[in-house]
Amino acid sequence: xxxxHFLAFACSLVxxxxxxAAGCSRPVVAGPRPDPAVxxxxxxxxxxxxAAAEGAKPEDAAAEGPVEWGTLHGVFKFAGQPPTPxxxxxxxxxxxxxxxxxxNESITVGPGGGLANVIxxxxxxxxxxxxxxxxxxxxxxxxxxxxxxxxxxxxxxxxTQTLLIKNSDPIGHNSKLDLTANASINALIPSGQSAPExxxxxxxxxxxxxxNIHPWMGAWLxxxxxxxxxxxxxxxxxxxxxLPANRPLEFQVWQEKGNMGGLAFQGGKTDTKGRFKIKLKPxxxxxxxxxxxxxxx
Amino acid sequence: xxxxxxxxxxxxFALASMVFLAGxxxxxxxxxxxxxxxxxxxxxxxxxxQTDADVLEALFGxxxxxxxxxxxxxxxxxxxxxxxxxxxxxxxxxxGLFRRHCVHCHGITGDGAGPTAAILNPYPRDYRxxxxxxxxxxxxxxPTDADLKRILHDGVPDTAMPSFALLPDDExxxxxxxxxxLSMRGQTEIKLIDEITQVSEGEKLPLNREMLVDxxxxxxxxxxxxxxxxxxxxxxxxxxxxxxxxxSIAAGRTLYYGTIANCFKCHGPSxxxxxxxxxxxxxxxxxxxLEQALGDSDAIAQRRATIIKDADENAEKTRQDKExxxxxxxxxxxxxxxxxxxxxxALDLKYKVIEALPYPxxxxxxxxxxxxxxRGGRRPLDIFHRLYTGINGTPxxxxxxxxxGGKGTLTPEQMWNLVDxxxxxxxxxxxxxxxxxxxxxxx
Numbered sequence: 164x165x166x167x168h169f170l171a172f173a174c175s176l177v178x179x180x181x182x183x184a185a186g187c188s189r190p191v192v193a194g195p196r197p198d199p200a201v202x203x204x205x206x207x208x209x210x211x212x213x214a215a216a217e218g219a220k221p222e223d224a225a226a227e228g229p230v231e232w233g234t235l236h237g238v239f240k241f242a243g244q245p246p247t248p249x250x251x252x253x254x255x256x257x258x259x260x261x262x263x264x265x266x267n268e269s270i271t272v273g274p275g276g277g278l279a280n281v282i283x284x285x286x287x288x289x290x291x292x293x294x295x296x297x298x299x300x301x302x303x304x305x306x307x308x309x310x311x312x313x314x315x316x317x318x319x320x321x322x323t324q325t326l327l328i329k330n331s332d333p334i335g336h337n338s339k340l341d342l343t344a345n346a347s348i349n350a351l352i353p354s355g356q357s358a359p360e361x362x363x364x365x366x367x368x369x370x371x372x373x374x375n376i377h378p379w380m381g382a383w384l385x386x387x388x389x390x391x392x393x394x395x396x397x398x399x400x401x402x403x404x405x406l407p408a409n410r411p412l413e414f415q416v417w418q419e420k421g422n423m424g425g426l427a428f429q430g431g432k433t434d435t436k437g438r439f440k441i442k443l444k445p446x447x448x449x450x451x452x453x454x455x456x457x458x459x460x
Numbered sequence: 461x462x463x464x465x466x467x468x469x470x471x472x473f474a475l476a477s478m479v480f481l482a483g484x485x486x487x488x489x490x491x492x493x494x495x496x497x498x499x500x501x502x503x504x505x506x507x508x509x510q511t512d513a514d515v516l517e518a519l520f521g522x523x524x525x526x527x528x529x530x531x532x533x534x535x536x537x538x539x540x541x542x543x544x545x546x547x548x549x550x551x552x553x554x555x556g557l558f559r560r561h562c563v564h565c566h567g568i569t570g571d572g573a574g575p576t577a578a579i580l581n582p583y584p585r586d587y588r589x590x591x592x593x594x595x596x597x598x599x600x601x602x603p604t605d606a607d608l609k610r611i612l613h614d615g616v617p618d619t620a621m622p623s624f625a626l627l628p629d630d631e632x633x634x635x636x637x638x639x640x641x642l643s644m645r646g647q648t649e650i651k652l653i654d655e656i657t658q659v660s661e662g663e664k665l666p667l668n669r670e671m672l673v674d675x676x677x678x679x680x681x682x683x684x685x686x687x688x689x690x691x692x693x694x695x696x697x698x699x700x701x702x703x704x705x706x707x708s709i710a711a712g713r714t715l716y717y718g719t720i721a722n723c724f725k726c727h728g729p730s731x732x733x734x735x736x737x738x739x740x741x742x743x744x745x746x747x748x749x750l751e752q753a754l755g756d757s758d759a760i761a762q763r764r765a766t767i768i769k770d771a772d773e774n775a776e777k778t779r780q781d782k783e784x785x786x787x788x789x790x791x792x793x794x795x796x797x798x799x800x801x802x803x804x805x806a807l808d809l810k811y812k813v814i815e816a817l818p819y820p821x822x823x824x825x826x827x828x829x830x831x832x833x834x835r836g837g838r839r840p841l842d843i844f845h846r847l848y849t850g851i852n853g854t855p856x857x858x859x860x861x862x863x864x865g866g867k868g869t870l871t872p873e874q875m876w877n878l879v880d881x882x883x884x885x886x887x888x889x890x891x892x893x894x895x896x897x898x899x900x901x902x903x
Contacts, residue, residue, distance in 0.1 A: 168465050168469045191493070191816060192496050192809075192812050192813050192816040193491070193493035193494060193496065194493065194494030194496055194499060194509045194512070194513060195494075195506065195509050195510045195513050196491065196513065197491075197510075197513035197514050197516065197517035197522075198510070198513075198514055199517065201514045201518075202514050202515075202517035202518040203518070205514060205515065205518035205667060205672075206518040206519070206527070208668075208669075209518065209519070209529065209669055209672060209673055210529065255725065255736075286658075286660070333719075334719055335719045335720065335721075335722035335725070337722075337855075337857035339855065339857065341742065343650075343651075343654065346598075346599070346600030346601075347599070347600050347852070348599075348600075348862055349599065349850050349855070349856070349857040349858055350857060350858055350862050350869070351720075351721070351722065351850075351857040351858065351859050351869045352869070353719065353720040353721075353722075353869055354719055354720075356869075358862060358869075360862055361863070367654060367657075367658050375726065375736070375739055375855035375857065376722060376725045376726070376736075378736075378738060378739060413660055425770070425774075434661045435661075435799055435802075435803070436657075436661070438660065438661065440660075458766050458770070
């Protein structure tokens with residue numbers, strides 16, 4: 164092969180390379196292709212108004228008969244040496260916020276290793292609610308902007324209750340609630356004022372609350388249509404009273420940073436999503452001490 | 461016959477041409493992508509992703525063959541005019557309008573990830589969350605048709621969004637309908653993914669009318685259908701000429717620097733938009749958070765090792781368990797193995813999805829109020845809307861009431877004062893520094 168031929172050969176090799184490379188740009192991750200046959204069948208069923216047979220019917224928790232009530236309680240513990248919360252530098256309004264020691268609150272371990280701010284809530288829909296809860300059904304639930312942080316850091320409320328966002332600081336705050344089922348809110352709360360918010364729809368998981376003026380501020384809000392949710396206190400204790408007993412219930416354990424899957428409690432273990440099913444007996448039901456390993460975070 | 465050497469040398473070139481041509485002749489029709497950020501974040505299994513894809517195709521069809529149920533209240537004829545490949549019929553009527561005018565930025569799925577997205581700032585709008593910034597309705601409400609038409613007609617100043625004022629009205633209307641279609645599809649998908657993750661272990665999402673139409677589709681459809689009822693009508697602005705205007709501007713200035721409206725916190729003491737530079741909008745936040753949660757390659761490797769170690773330990777415990785029957789043991793071991801595989805798959809998918817995104821998340825810049833360029837329009841009414849409801853999807857909070865008829869942070873009059881001040885800012889001395897004296901000028 165003489166040099167001219169070699170040049171032509173080399174050039175065309177480069178061309179081949181380019182052609183191949185053109186087809187191999189950044190990969191597109193688009194998920195699986197829809198199956199047209201399945202989609203068409205589904206569409207026909209939906210258009211006809213008929214119910215597709217697929218999928219299991221959820222177990223009916225609202226079974227007949229007089230309801231007996233049970234209490235569920237336990238303690239969340241951080242297993243091992245808890246991490247030291249990282250301090251936060253108050254870069255905005257330092258003359259006010261700099262006075263308060265601010266730390267990262269994503270893992271809050273109290274005295275004795277109790278893990279605070281873990282929510283345990285009922286997932287089973289349409290359960291009977293104990294009339295005791297009627298007293299608090301219309302209550303105001305306070306979320307305070309105080310000392311350049313949200314107080315409380317994690318809270319649960321019911322759709323019938325009113326969320327009162329308050330600003331106890333001498334400076335202005337805004338509260339941005341990124342909700343899914345409810346309309347998102349971003350309200351400006353001047354110093355000393357408060358804004359009542361109605362959240363009428365149930366959220367499937369706790370949603371984040373933030374302040375854009377002070378980016379370190381954060382809180383989590385769970386909105387449920389029933390009153391069966393409990394946020395663990397500084398010693399890690401939680402308690403839900405007056406739950407319907409003798410019927411299958413499903414609960415979820417949630418913590419803002421950690422994976423609450425595979426937690427062992429007295430009588431069972433949470434699944435990969437931190438959920439567990441249980442049938443309560445009337446009266447006291449103790450889940451015992453639930454240890455959360457450091458590897459969960 | 462003797463084949464000349466040069467012909468052999470050109471053989472790879474011929475092959476290359478064939479590869480090129482093959483790419484031009486036969487290609488799959490374009491498809492809608494799944495919302496992979498959402499899929500990765502919620503850790504959907506492959507089977508669940510398939511359900512997501514199938515349900516969406518059943519409800520909305522494909523880019524070439526769109527479909528809508530009557531519940532959406534969308535006009536399928538208009539959508540068809542905008543959908544599909546680009547061509548024109550024998551009367552010269554343009555078809556495939558979305559792919560002719562929009563797709564290179566907004567992407568075939570309306571996810572704002574078209575080929576040009578990576579080189580644009582700001583990034584093109586992702587319609588799928590149903591969040592639109594520049595509109596006349598309440599904060600979380602959808603824009604009205606008139607709002608979307610206005611954006612198409614005027615474009616968005618200071619962004620890559622051009623004006624389509626030269627398009628005939630019916631084409632603009634078709635595009636508006638198609639944007640609503642893509643947005644509704646995206647909103648339905650996000651809700652569907654949430655419902656899929658809400659299903660208890662061992663159960664399946666019921667694919668019936670109650671779930672898919674009454675629960676998923678209707679929610680998004682109603683939001684769009686009621687948009688026109690949620691328009692914010694401000695009270696008439698007070699008379700604003702001469703000294704009245706000056707007073708209003710002065711009052712607006714006091715509010716701007718005051719602790720009630722707090723405008724200067726983000727827009728800066730100089731109003732140059734330099735007060736807050738580290739915040740993200742809702743679209744970028746989601747990716748940013750996913751990235752943060754995933755960590756660097758070391759963190760990913762460590763997490764993967766933890767998953768394997770935990771599963772192996774768990775399996776070992778199960779094997780040692782003397783109370784379990786051989787059959788139960790096998791089931792338990794199988795489930796541990798499946799969970800391990802899914803956990804690793806979910807971890808890898810997050811990494812892959814972030815890698816494949818055409819652009820990195822970017823922080824949002826508060827508007828420079830001295831530039832005199834207003835993305836949502838420069839009429840006093842436009843500025844009023846920005847203040848009253850804030851800007852949906854961004855850190856800009858509302859100074860109006862959260863619910864219509866409620867009490868807002870500022871009174872409408874105070875809002876008009878702020879409008880006057882904002883509109884006066886480009887003409888303030890600091891916005892127009894004095895020119896150096898002309899050395900040639902002689903006195």
